[in-house]
Amino acid sequence: MQMKPYRIGTRGSPLALAQAEEVRDRLMAAHQLPVEAFEIVVLSTMGDRITDRPLSEIGGKGLFTFELEAQLADGRLDFAVHSSKDMATRLPEGLGIVACLPREDVRDAFIGRTAATLDALPHGSVVGTSSLRRQALVRRLRPDITVIGFRGRVETRLRKLAEGQADATLLAYAGLRRLGRPETATQLLDADSFPPAPGQGVICIEARLEDHSTRAFLAPINHQDSFTALGCERAFLATLDGSCRTPIAGHAVLDGSSLIFHGMVLTPDGATAHEVRMDGRSDAAAQIGRDAGSDIRARAGARFFESWV
Numbered sequence: 001m002q003m004k005p006y007r008i009g010t011r012g013s014p015l016a017l018a019q020a021e022e023v024r025d026r027l028m029a030a031h032q033l034p035v036e037a038f039e040i041v042v043l044s045t046m047g048d049r050i051t052d053r054p055l056s057e058i059g060g061k062g063l064f065t066f067e068l069e070a071q072l073a074d075g076r077l078d079f080a081v082h083s084s085k086d087m088a089t090r091l092p093e094g095l096g097i098v099a100c101l102p103r104e105d106v107r108d109a110f111i112g113r114t115a116a117t118l119d120a121l122p123h124g125s126v127v128g129t130s131s132l133r134r135q136a137l138v139r140r141l142r143p144d145i146t147v148i149g150f151r152g153r154v155e156t157r158l159r160k161l162a163e164g165q166a167d168a169t170l171l172a173y174a175g176l177r178r179l180g181r182p183e184t185a186t187q188l189l190d191a192d193s194f195p196p197a198p199g200q201g202v203i204c205i206e207a208r209l210e211d212h213s214t215r216a217f218l219a220p221i222n223h224q225d226s227f228t229a230l231g232c233e234r235a236f237l238a239t240l241d242g243s244c245r246t247p248i249a250g251h252a253v254l255d256g257s258s259l260i261f262h263g264m265v266l267t268p269d270g271a272t273a274h275e276v277r278m279d280g281r282s283d284a285a286a287q288i289g290r291d292a293g294s295d296i297r298a299r300a301g302a303r304f305f306e307s308w309v
């Protein structure tokens with residue numbers, strides 16, 4: 001008897017499709033299922049359709065997930081595949097992140113047209129990036145550089161760079177690797193001085209929390225260390241109430257049963273940064289994230305987070 005295929009929701013960008021296919025391929029291998037057992041359902045999201053304005057202006061991260069979550073909630077999808085970095089801090093009632101794939105390289109890639117590294121960019125160069133975190137970190141390290149907005153798919157941003165709209169851009173190295181073009185990077189930025197966004201490099205799967213059969217089906221492909229790190233980073237973000245207007249970086253690394261967390265919040269001009277480092281047992285991952293967030297809040301003061309809304 002023919003089983004109904006699992007309906008996997010994804011956005012339609014080449015990166016999103018590559019991620020959904022990776023999840024499907026891992027499930028095929030884990031369960032010895034043919035490709036026909038899955039249907040990849042491509043949805044266009046508001047975030048995909050509005051590409052001429054910064055995300056922070058049009059309402060932030062939920063824009064990439066709203067359509068997928070609506071179809072997930074009413075059962076038209078069995079699960080959805082996302083870049084964890086793009087997910088809102090709070091998910092709709094009844095939905096949750098139930099599995100993650102092994103984390104890719106977390107670092108940001110520098111892609112230089114006129115110089116190979118951020119340090120080597122001539123005085124007054126232009127860097128294109130719409131990420132508030134990358135903008136603030138670039139300004140912190142190179143206050144002489146002009147930052148301009150650069151939105152759209154990875155391919156669009158690389159085209160803008162090639163056209164000469166900027167001297168350099170920054171992209172997640174994870175995305176370049178998944179798209180099969182890691183050589184595009186001219187420098188990999190050190191995760192300590194240029195910390196990644198919470199969830200960067202982690203593909204996650206969102207499902208209905210009470211859908212226990214789907215959760216059991218996904219469990220064999222879950223990578224627990226990545227799941228734990230993501231939980232820590234998202235707890236940090238939630239404690240800071242990370243609106244999409246606040247440059248926030250957060251990176252948890254697991255080492256056996258211990259976890260080391262590094263977080264940073266910056267003013268958009270990069271002039272002020274607050275940093276936190278905390279470690280503890282990995283089974284307290286979410287609490288470490290919350291403690292790190294509270295620590296930053298206490299030191300930065302509430303006004304730090306209100307100063308640019």
Ligand SMILES: NCc1[nH]cc(CCC(=O)O)c1CC(=O)O
Pocket residue numbers: 083084085086154170171172173174175199200201202203
């Ligand atoms: N905001 C878009 C987005 N979401 C996830 C990735 C990269 C892949 C990842 O972090 O898993 C990218 C592109 C980029 O930042 O260069």
